[in-house]
Amino acid sequence: MKTFTYDRVTSAEEALANGAGASFVAGGTNLLDHMKLQIVTPERLVDINRAGMDAIETTADGGLRIGALVRNSDLAADARVIAGYPVLARAILAGASGQIRNRATTAGNLMQRTRCPYFYDTALACNKRAPGSGCSAQDGHSRTLAVIGTSDLCLCQNPGDMAVALRVLDAVVEVAGPSGKTRTIPIAQFHQLPGDTLPIAEFALDPGELITAVTLPPPPGGAHFYRKVRDRSSYAFALVSVAAVIHGDGTGRIALGGVAPRPWASEAADAAISKGARAIADALFEGARPQEDNAFKIDLATRTIAAVLAEAKEART
């Protein structure tokens, strides 16, 4: 057991004033697991559960502003989300369990860390957990890990479901810094690729910054899909997932989960939607660096995209 201090705050301002060198606790479903395993050993915890930031508001342009502490269950059950952004509701409901979704928050979900087995095993080398120690995954078991966006330092995948839907919806992450300065980060840039420098930055947040909300543009229309392929039919992370919004004229947006350190999408892939699954996958996986164990993910993703396109075609007829 490592000792740490624990402070409970009642506003975002108070959280920011106390945030230097601390870890914010939201639902705690990821952070506390990591503390128990000593993957992380923060000296200070700041509990933000009573800091407000728990409303879902309609914005002036007809979009949504989702407070950082909105629970995953509440977001998936919101009538505006179900009507205007069903891909988001479906992605959230495909993740974890009811109990965890009742506790997990919008910001915490975005900030969930990789499920790489070597990140979890503190006896083994992991550059993400212990910068400079190496990456055991390079010569190890990589079945669940990323096939693209990786580097020699890290093969970690981003395990989240919700973020994949947020990627096709062009969500924007609102953050506030310790000085009170606010800024926004497009979801496409929020999760970082490992690159070749240490330590590995996972998120586009500066020290002490707090996520205050996630905003969505007005509903995109079209038919929405979230298809997740996993080893068990529930309570398992995606081997591959596909989020898509497909319009009647065959245009749309598509993003993959489980294959990269961030929700994986590209303009070229979106432009290829009318050309079929192979063309979309070719665009998405250009430059992929699969390992022997996880090369199957490229075929699996291609077939999952094909299944989504077939469902979209059926929805149009």
Ligand SMILES: Cc1cc2nc3c(=O)[nH]c(=O)nc-3n(C[C@H](O)[C@H](O)[C@H](O)COP(=O)(O)OP(=O)(O)OC[C@H]3O[C@@H](n4cnc5c(N)ncnc54)[C@H](O)[C@@H]3O)c2cc1C
């Ligand atoms: C058994 C199990 C199965 C799961 N299955 C899935 C699954 O299938 N799909 C899926 O997507 N997820 C799954 N999850 C992960 C789950 O979705 C995350 O644990 C959860 O979303 C994290 O949210 P939280 O609020 O509990 O985060 P916390 O654990 O409280 O925080 C996580 C991280 O976010 C930081 N943080 C939290 N709020 C803020 C903020 N406002 N500003 C800045 N930093 C912040 C914390 O400091 C911490 O680093 C599973 C989890 C478990 C335990």
